[in-house]
Amino acid sequence: MSTAVGIALENGYARALPELGVPWTADPAPDAQLVLVNTGLGIDPAAVTPENLLGEGVAMAYAGHQFGNYSPRLGDGRALLLGELPDGRDLHLKGSGRTPFARGGDGKAPLGPMLREYVVSEAMHALGIPTTRSLAVLATGEPVLRERGPEPGAVLARVAASHLRVGTFQYAAATGDVALLRRLADHAIARHHPGSTDYLDFYRRVVEAQAALVARWMQVGFVHGVMNTDNTTISGETIDYGPCAFLDVYDPATVFSSIDRGGRYAFGNQPAVLQWNLARLGEALLPLIDESQDAAVERATEVVRGFTAAYDTALRAGWQAKLGLAEAPGALLDDLFAVLTEQRLDLTATMRGLAEHLRGGPAPVEGPWLARWRAEHPDPAAMDRANPVYVPRNHLVDEALTAAVAGDLEPLQWLLEVLTRPFEVRPGFERYAVPGDGTPFVTFCGT
Template sequence: MSVAPALTVALGDRFARELPEMAVPWQAAETPAPRLLALDEELAAELGLDPAALRGPEGIGLLTGTLVPEGARPVAQAYSGHQFGYYNPRLGDGRALLLGELVDTAGRLRDLHLKGSGRTPFSRGGDGLAAVGPMLREHVVSRAMHALGIPTTRSLAVVATGRPVRRETLLPGAVLARVAASHLRVGSFQYARATGDDGLLRRLADHAVARHHPAAADADNRYLALFEAVVAAQASLVARWMLVGFVHGVMNTDNVTISGETIDFGPCAFMEGYDEDTWYSSVDQGGRYRYGNQPLVAEWDLARLAEALLPLLAAEQEQAVELAVEALQRFRPAYDAALLTGWRAKLGLPEGLDDDVARGVVDDLLALLRANKVDLTGFARRLSAAARGDAEPARSLVLDLAAADGWLARWRALGPDADAMDRVNPVYVPRNHLVEEALAAATAGDTAPFERLVEVVSRPFEERPGLERYAEPGPAGPYVTFCGT
């Protein structure tokens, strides 16, 4: 009988040590019958962890928070947040724990964090648990986002707990082990500001500068430079979402990271038929977080960060407001530039092409896609065949053939680079119907469809025979996602 190798891991407590007012020491709930469902072995290796050891009893204990290394100090983090526009002064990790920080093989400090690990003082009446389906959704979507080159928190593992969770029905429970540059968010700064303790706010900002935006430390106004860096990071991030049709679904201020990573894959989905008014979340009754609103919401969320930072920006509030407004006004140009740069790459447009010409080509394409509800991922990928001389695959997705032919001719005349397009336009994204199919099977005990889906979306740019169904949009009709709480 083989014995699992010993697990060696050192978890630091930098957040808890530097910001004790925002960290409540806590322990994860016991897991009656833990069973590993998913493990990202590549990520484990990046973290300096032995995948074989993670599969053993010590590893499962770490991944569920029930057996943490000596000296580790798990904490529930405090933060506030605007949820669907309404401020809640006390959110925090209601079903999560920061186990601690570790240094990966590249020398970067990373958080090891749990989701679904039981009740905490921030649970607000909830059970603090999570079900298998939503945690596996986090795993597959974060794997896809990472493979697409989009900054994201990452799922290290999902472990079934053996404990049933009561939602609409009784579901099998699970814990997600998540890795992030940190879990600092706009809501963290809102919480610190709400305490009225400018010293805490300053320590939090210094912590964020040191951890994520060290260049700000050398600026004349480090806290303004911090805000400018977060604005730039979020502008780039949201542009990347838009380029692949990703709809986050719950862009509350507690889900906007200071690092610029995507966080929380609850009610998210990938848009298929192009439409700015697309949204999927069951709890977003008015479509506040619809696809086309995402840059506007990000800007609104960043304004809340600016409000929280005002005491640090200048001694006089009027001057602080002026500085914040000026910095925030850079979001839209930065976002527009990142989006145009991304579209130039997706369309293989030559370097040196005038921005106005490129913008006109992109705008006309989006109008064509919108009018015909064309699958964004499929059309963009098929354009490389059109660049090589065969327009029919892309043309076949558009009902208005005259309009398609007109745009294709105009675009092809610019000499697009097909090989460059294939490097940025994915063949595979987590198609919504396939995600639901895989999660349903896994919840019922069959993880094979889920494992196959993860394998496919982890290599999104490489077209492979036999995977045609993974590249096709789902059946027409409404699709709804749920946050899993």
């Protein structure tokens, strides 16, 4: 047991799986200052201090496919798992210095990207989407050098159901130690899927959780940007927000990340990519699924093929609510996607506009689709509960981050005020609901 943020932390992961981590200590910060503290996580904010955060932990080991290419040894190059909170959540640092997994990086993080993860993860939580959450952003008082020049350094403290990833299982499987792989699976089952009847059932539950997660992404126009297997969680939470962004114009081909030159992680590709990542998890689990390799492959393949149906069910259930319908939509939904794409509409504004149209407002879409939808007698009140007014508009997030890095936190605080109550119309906050002007938007990993 260790102590951080004024409370006792368990070291369950480190004890259960010492082969999958390296004990390490966060770098000291020469002039540490708290920039943001989240008071909504059940942790006493008075106990969230630099002294309590920058302590000892474990750099977690994992492998991963990055843009389809396998890397056998990735791991927490600039991060530490401090331990598990009393309620079972991980407490984790990002940007806390080089570890043995650093692979040439400096182990640091700029303030802007850490604030971005804070803002977007809190917005995702408010939207009802499973996600890691940010506890605090700490300015370190030292600059970090990046392509655009020196930037203020920072550390992000975040909580998560766990930091177990598909890449964690890939790393364990690659050792050839089946006993280690089994201990990892048992640890994951105990934390996330205690009702699992066997390892195949555990795999099925992870597939279903991730299918439901990506369906939620697609319903709000979220583009993750770096869907590597080391960024695919076993818990079914969204993790690592480096180059993420939100659609302004509905287009399945949208790519924001500067490093995704081939469009592998484009908005419309996200479900297929996630299924591919889950197939890699199935490969890692094969020794636990059946003693016969052929039988294990057959059984795992059947489970991962079930992703398609699970995703479609979750997607249509979500869109049933968003469209205010009594039954899950069929062709009506597919045709809406075509309308959104052809008319280059903003997803968020269009869905709120449809509900207002039922109350006598102008039609946000053109063509015969609108009459077909109205013939289904949609419920505008139900739509209001399912469709946010506000999502993190890329230009507004950048505007707030630029001001915050320069020392002015007020725009960021106002942005958080809006994004943490996304379904509530706020008089005077109209600009936060307006999409960008169409200027091409490019994101960076912030590493």
